Each structure stands twice: as structure tokens, then as C-alpha cells.
Amino acid sequence: MWRTLIVTAGEKITVKDDWIHVCSPQQEARVPIGDLYSVVVDNRQALLSMPALTRLAQAGVHVLLCDDKHLPCAELLPLTLHYRPLTVLQKQMALSQEFKDHLWQRIITAKIQNQAKALRLAGASGAKAQKLEDLSLHVLPGDIGNREAQAAKVYFPALFGLGFTRALEDVTNAALNYGYAILRSAVCKTLAGYGYSGILGLHHIGAGNPFNLADDLLEPLRPLVDLWTDNHCDDLFETLTRTNRRELIGLVNHVIRLDGKKMRVRYAIDRYVRSLTSAIEKQDAGLLLLPELIRDDPLFEDELDG
Helix, strand or coil: CCEEECCCCCEEEEEECCCEECCCCCEEEEEHHHHHEEEEEECCCCCHHHHHHHHHHHCCCEEEEECCCCCCCCCCECCCCCCCCHHHHHHHCCCCHHHHHHHHHHHHHHHHHHHHHHHHCCCCCHHHHHHHHHHHCCCCCCCCHHHHHHHHHHHHHHHHHHCCCCCCCCHHHHHHHHHHHHHHHHHHHHHHHHHCCCCCCCCCCCCCCCHHHHHHHHHHHHHHHHHHHHCCCCCCCCCCCCHHHHHHHHHHCCCCCCCCEEEHHHHHHHHHHHHHHHHHHHCCCHHHCCECCCCCCCCCHHHHCC
């Protein structure tokens, strides 16, 4: 299993002989760069050397920088992971609205189905879960009937209580925002590896958003964060703790199903993006593989872990 390095206290990060060295007044640790999936710098006092940043980028490791509220606010994405990025960009730009609408239909259908599964796994209302499953059967191309919003009005109160809204500034929303940001960054990293421009989305078209495409693909993965937040409601107090954040970062190792096979989220994201490439090249939206939420299996051994 690839590792995520989390820097939380006054460290200096340097590189030597393909090892990342993390030094603090109390101790020094080192990690092989080849073992790393990402580095999360959750400490505003940390110092990162340019050789370390450069070597991490060359190795395809993505680096997340967190703000004073511990939320990821920036990331380092390698620029040279794909051998023909212009070709990929040209294909993105040539996508018809009709084709993008069919991809979005599949994405939102999968999101609502995963929301229904989250309710069932959380032991919430079976009737509400069934309502979501019914809504998922009626998502139109481009979701012109706005089934996504209809599902949200049922889903969030059923999972977090009738008084809950996404507009609240509370620890539940803090957990959701942090978890979404972590998974979004994993999607961004993978899209960069496949040569995609994150600016060109399928449905998200924010003029100031450099990650529209990542936000598109993130949608079916959001219920994974929702379910974690509900399962850990007794561990959430006024603000997210270091343990809370560490566990949310660890969601990239959660087990999920894709194409009928169980795998960790980070591998599922790779296959998810790869299937998007296949769908675009063959102009067949049905080739897009969508992640399916399942109960986590702590004993699962992924053959991809080596």
C-alpha cells in the first residue's frame, strides 16, 4: 500500500538519496519516495526544500498544503506525467455537449445510488434510501430534471438530522469539506497523470475553478466522506482533531467497488479516470466505470498493494 506522509509539527522536509527526510527538534524520520502517494503538509511552520519538492513532483507524488483551519488550500501537481497532453486536451475540447450530458447522467445516477447505499449502511431510513434509488432511475442526460438536488433534499436530513444543512458552519460540515478536499485532490492528481486539463469540465463550468473536471468526477465519491462523518459523529466535537483529519486522509485506502471488483479508493480513481479516457476515445459514455460504495473491509488485501 502506498503511503501518505502527514506533516503536523514544525518539521523541515528535505531529500537525500531518494528518501524524504522529516526533521524536528525531537526526532528525524525518513520515507522512501517510491513508497509515497501524497504528502499532506498540515503545519504552517514546516519548511520544504526546493530539491524535495522537485523530486516529489518528478516521482508523481502530489503535495497538499493546508491553511490555518487545516483545510487543503493548494497542491503541487506534476506537469510531465503524460506523454501527449496536447492530444488529450484537443479531445477534451472537441467533446460535444450531448456526449458530456450522457457522461453526467451516468455520474449523477451513480452519486444518488451511492447516497442510497450510504443511508442503508448507516442504518438510516430505508424508505428514504428507496426514494433515492427510485430517483436514480430517472436521471436524464445532463440531469435536466435536477434529480441531484432533489436527492440532496432527502439525503442530508436523513443522514445527519432534520436541522442539518450544508450552509452550517459546524464540525460536521468541517469533516465533509475536509474529506471532499482530500478525495478531490486525489482525483486531480490522477487526472494530471492522464494528461487532462482540470479546467474543462463536463458539467462544472466555473470560470475561476481550475478543477472543474475533478469536481465532476468527485460526485460519486462524496458519499464515502458522508458515511465516514456519520459513523464518527461521536468523535466529532467543536473542531476537527488531528486524529479526525488523519482518518479522513486515510479514506484513499478505503475499500470500494469498481467494475464488479473490490479495490482501494486510490486504485479505483485511477481506473475511473482511465475508463473516462476509453469512453472519450470511443465516444461511448457506457464505458465510464463508476465507483460503488460498499461496507469497508479492514481485512481486505488488494493485489495492487504488492
